[in-house]
Amino acid sequence: MEPYDARPLAGRVALVTGAGQGVGRGIAMRLAAAGAKVAVNDLSPARADAVAAEIRDHGGDALGLAFDVTDAAAAETAVNGLEIDILVNNAGVPPGGGRPNRFAEMPPEDWQLQIDLNLAALMRLTQLVIPGQAKRGWGRIIQISSGASARGLAIGVAAYGAAKAGGESLIRHLGVEYGPAGITANSLALGLMEGVGRAGDPGVDRLINSIPIGRLGRPDDVGEACVWLSSEAGGLANGQVIHLNGGTVFGR
Numbered sequence: 001m002e003p004y005d006a007r008p009l010a011g012r013v014a015l016v017t018g019a020g021q022g023v024g025r026g027i028a029m030r031l032a033a034a035g036a037k038v039a040v041n042d043l044s045p046a047r048a049d050a051v052a053a054e055i056r057d058h059g060g061d062a063l064g065l066a067f068d069v070t071d072a073a074a075a076e077t078a079v080n081g082l083e084i085d086i087l088v089n090n091a092g093v094p095p096g097g098g099r100p101n102r103f104a105e106m107p108p109e110d111w112q113l114q115i116d117l118n119l120a121a122l123m124r125l126t127q128l129v130i131p132g133q134a135k136r137g138w139g140r141i142i143q144i145s146s147g148a149s150a151r152g153l154a155i156g157v158a159a160y161g162a163a164k165a166g167g168e169s170l171i172r173h174l175g176v177e178y179g180p181a182g183i184t185a186n187s188l189a190l191g192l193m194e195g196v197g198r199a200g201d202p203g204v205d206r207l208i209n210s211i212p213i214g215r216l217g218r219p220d221d222v223g224e225a226c227v228w229l230s231s232e233a234g235g236l237a238n239g240q241v242i243h244l245n246g247g248t249v250f251g252r
């Protein structure tokens with residue numbers, strides 16, 4: 001029996017966007033614990049640096065890499081010279097939550113921002129890292145998506161869902177185009193995560209009760225899935241959209 005590899009990402013370099021808090025922070029921490037050197041991106045330099053410092057305090061290897069993923073020039077400058085093996089496109093919620101609105105009432109700049117953040121930035125960063133990955137013959141592209149891509153919801157997230165769905169489509173095509181180059185591409189479509197409210201609130205309890213496993217998602221759940229997708233053991237998954245939502249059944 002082969003021993004279990006506790007550091008399957010040793011020697012790999014990962015970039016996690018929007019990792020200054022929430023889900024992205026959890027992903028960065030788990031990738032680092034699995035041995036990857038992690039570039040912690042965020043719009044906020046203070047948050048990016050704080051998470052990188054936290055990783056180093058725990059014995060991991062990380063650097064803060066603040067830039068706006070919707071800014072093409074800033075993204076290019078930031079990743080220039082880095083050999084990124086694992087790209088996790090997590091940034092997807094604009095500062096302040098993105099002003100959810102019924103679609104007809106949504107100002108064009110708000111839906112444009114959802115597309116810039118959730119689709120164009122994924123495309124741009126992918127184009128920046130894939131040539132190096134292909135040259136090295138190994139790479140991982142991960143999109144953090146949402147159940148809103150696959151399901152109509154009356155909570156003002158039409159543009160967000162459409163942008164996430166566009167990203168999932170890109171991922172399917174990347175998997176086919178770049179699988180032969182040793183690069184896999186996958187989406188993790190999340191259900192509702194902890195932090196949106198507290199258990200005990202009737203609204204939150206109702207949501208939790210609709211999830212078959214009886215709890216909301218946690219950043220570590222997503223981080224562990226990213227570790228698996230990034231490891232050799234996860235290399236068979238390619239071009240997939242995996243719903244991490246406790247078994248929530250889609251419907252109206």
Ligand SMILES: NC(=O)c1ccc[n+]([C@@H]2O[C@H](COP(=O)([O-])OP(=O)(O)OC[C@H]3O[C@@H](n4cnc5c(N)ncnc54)[C@H](O)[C@@H]3O)[C@@H](O)[C@H]2O)c1
Pocket residue numbers: 017018019020021022023024041042043044047067068069070089090091092093094095117144145146147189190191192193194196
């Ligand atoms: N929280 C949920 O319930 C939930 C559900 C489904 C999917 N998701 C997805 O999970 C991902 C993370 O969500 P979260 O809830 O942890 O978000 P969050 O709002 O807690 O954190 C997002 C981070 O991204 C950063 N950010 C925002 N715009 C940026 C930009 N242009 N460039 C760089 N960084 C930027 C923010 O500064 C912030 O630190 C998103 O893609 C989101 O769509 C979240």
